[in-house]
Amino acid sequence: MTAPNHQWRQFKDVLMQIITLACAILVIVPLILVFYHLITEGFSSLNLDFFIHLPKALGEKGGGMANAIVGTFVLICEAAIVGVPIGVLGGVYLSEYGGTKFNWAIRFAADILNGVPSITWGVVVYGLMVVPMHGPSALAGGVVLGLMMIPLVMRTTEEVLQLVPGGYREAALALGIAKWKTIVQIVIRTALKGIITGILLALARIAGETAPLLFTVGGALGWAHSLKEPIAALPLQIYLYATGPYEDWHRQAWAGALVLLLLVLAINIGVRFLTRDRFQQKI
Amino acid sequence: MAANENNSVALNVKNLSVFFGKNHAVKNVSLDISACAVTAIIGPSGCGKSTFLRALNRMHELNPEARMEGEIKLFGDDIYSRNVEPVVVRRRVGMVFQKSNPFPTMSINENVTVGLRLNGVRDKKILIERTEQSLRMAALWDEVKDRLGAPAISLSGGQQQRLCIARALAVQPEVLLMDEPASALDPLATSKIEELILQLKKEYTIVIVTHNMQQAARVSDFTAFFYIGELVEFDATTKIFTSPSKKQTEDYVTGRFG
Numbered sequence: 001m002t003a004p005n006h007q008w009r010q011f012k013d014v015l016m017q018i019i020t021l022a023c024a025i026l027v028i029v030p031l032i033l034v035f036y037h038l039i040t041e042g043f044s045s046l047n048l049d050f051f052i053h054l055p056k057a058l059g060e061k062g063g064g065m066a067n068a069i070v071g072t073f074v075l076i077c078e079a080a081i082v083g084v085p086i087g088v089l090g091g092v093y094l095s096e097y098g099g100t101k102f103n104w105a106i107r108f109a110a111d112i113l114n115g116v117p118s119i120t121w122g123v124v125v126y127g128l129m130v131v132p133m134h135g136p137s138a139l140a141g142g143v144v145l146g147l148m149m150i151p152l153v154m155r156t157t158e159e160v161l162q163l164v165p166g167g168y169r170e171a172a173l174a175l176g177i178a179k180w181k182t183i184v185q186i187v188i189r190t191a192l193k194g195i196i197t198g199i200l201l202a203l204a205r206i207a208g209e210t211a212p213l214l215f216t217v218g219g220a221l222g223w224a225h226s227l228k229e230p231i232a233a234l235p236l237q238i239y240l241y242a243t244g245p246y247e248d249w250h251r252q253a254w255a256g257a258l259v260l261l262l263l264v265l266a267i268n269i270g271v272r273f274l275t276r277d278r279f280q281q282k283i
Numbered sequence: 284m285a286a287n288e289n290n291s292v293a294l295n296v297k298n299l300s301v302f303f304g305k306n307h308a309v310k311n312v313s314l315d316i317s318a319c320a321v322t323a324i325i326g327p328s329g330c331g332k333s334t335f336l337r338a339l340n341r342m343h344e345l346n347p348e349a350r351m352e353g354e355i356k357l358f359g360d361d362i363y364s365r366n367v368e369p370v371v372v373r374r375r376v377g378m379v380f381q382k383s384n385p386f387p388t389m390s391i392n393e394n395v396t397v398g399l400r401l402n403g404v405r406d407k408k409i410l411i412e413r414t415e416q417s418l419r420m421a422a423l424w425d426e427v428k429d430r431l432g433a434p435a436i437s438l439s440g441g442q443q444q445r446l447c448i449a450r451a452l453a454v455q456p457e458v459l460l461m462d463e464p465a466s467a468l469d470p471l472a473t474s475k476i477e478e479l480i481l482q483l484k485k486e487y488t489i490v491i492v493t494h495n496m497q498q499a500a501r502v503s504d505f506t507a508f509f510y511i512g513e514l515v516e517f518d519a520t521t522k523i524f525t526s527p528s529k530k531q532t533e534d535y536v537t538g539r540f541g
Contacts, residue, residue, distance in 0.1 A: 167384035169345075170345065175398035175402075175451065
């Protein structure tokens with residue numbers, strides 16, 4: 001019953017399995033390397049001072065990144081305020097309203113925007129906000145991150161809304177429920193976890209952005225007292241310290257990178273938690 | 284037609300044509316649907332029966348290419364009059380679908396009352412009353428009265444379909460449209476739905492689309508036979524199934540084609 005080239009076939013089978021396995025392992029190697037380096041280099045520098053102190057003056061030892069940590073949270077909140085409502089409502093329009101051709105054009109534009117290099121976003125907001133406002137600000141940083149979120153949130157919202165079976169929409173409309181109430185109370189409610197997942201993934205994506213912030217927030221060694229002032233952000237502080245000449249800065253850059261990675265990791269674990277719950281409910 | 288002698292007319296359909304783009308799905312159909320009776324619509328797949336049914340509460344308009352001609356009156360009111368909103372029509376003409384579709388995010392009682400709540404009824408007393416009343420009418424009360432807060436999707440398929448019927452009844456429509464309501468259910472659940480239909484016709488006008496000829500014969504008072512978008516014959520069910528006047532109808536109900 002064996003084919004004439006049985007051994008050759010078996011050899012090919014094993015070979016291909018090894019190649020694909022090797023590629024699969026290659027995917028996680030960078031992640032392991034990044035984690036390994038950040039933990040060995042950064043963990044020792046993580047202490048309470050890092051979280052509660054401001055950076056020390058040039059060349060002086062010690063200090064922390066308290067302002068940069070708070071700055072990153074401020075920027076994420078601003079970005080969410082700009083990006084979430086526009087992204088979600090845009091996604092609702094794409095999924096529930098609009099003509100085929102018009103929606104195709106919007107979708108196409110959103111996909112292009114998703115591929116625009118982040119530094120380009122920085123330049124655009126530099127021209128739109130930093131120049132007219134005579135200087136970088138927390139506001140400009142929040143806006144640039146928010147703009148980057150919009151196409152991401154819009155597309156994921158549209159996709160999860162499309163997953164809601166049409167039967168639910170029909171059932172609601174057949175009860176004489178108005179279309180907007182059907183969308184809010186039935187369709188969005190059914191897809192809510194998916195929408196939140198999309199928002200969290202978009203936040204995780206923009207939390208570590210550095211290039212657009214270079215043009216817009218300015219960075220700071222102290223606290224910002226209003227959104228019109230320059231503000232510090234973790235990615236910028238890491239960039240500054242990692243490229244600086246002092247050993248102590250390098251140490252803190254590692255610690256900052258570790259904190260940033262843990263933040264993104266925490267968001268992703270939150271997403272896992274949400275989606276797992278979703279499967280349990282069999283929606 | 285002789286069929287309607289002793290009944291008042293719930294829906295008066297005159298020269299109804301429905302188009303989807305260039306496709307002429309329902310062709311110049313006229314018929315009167317009697318109040319407090321069951322009217323069955325039979326015919327082979329793609330003959331326009333579902334489209335006809337959906338035109339009765341303007342659900343076909345969800346398809347942006349849909350267009351209609353003719354007139355449909357619900358107890359004398361033109362449901363396609365320019366100042367009538369589809370939302371209002373659908374509150375008076377409810378619908379149950381082939382695939383049961385209780386809302387997965389809601390509990391059993393939330394599903395029953397959703398139509399009322401989203402149409403602005405806030406009074407708890409009314410909502411509780413209407414929940415029990417609708418579930419009793421849908422013959423589901425005894426099975427779920429102890430777990431009204433349980434998720435609707437925890438019910439069996441047949442129970443889910445009866446829940447959908449309760450949900451449609453809760454807004455107190457005048458007419459109930461059923462699009463193959465039992466075709467996805469097992470024989471036992473099907474017979475429960477059929478019993479239910481016979482109970483409901485005491486108070487409601489029911490129009491049911493079915494592929495199951497025996498079902499049409501068992502539950503309906505009148506039967507309309509559709510073929511390729513046209514109404515071939517409409518008469519009392521006993522007449523359609525024993526001595527139809529058209530050869531085509533006879534061939535179909537005896538299983539010679541379709």
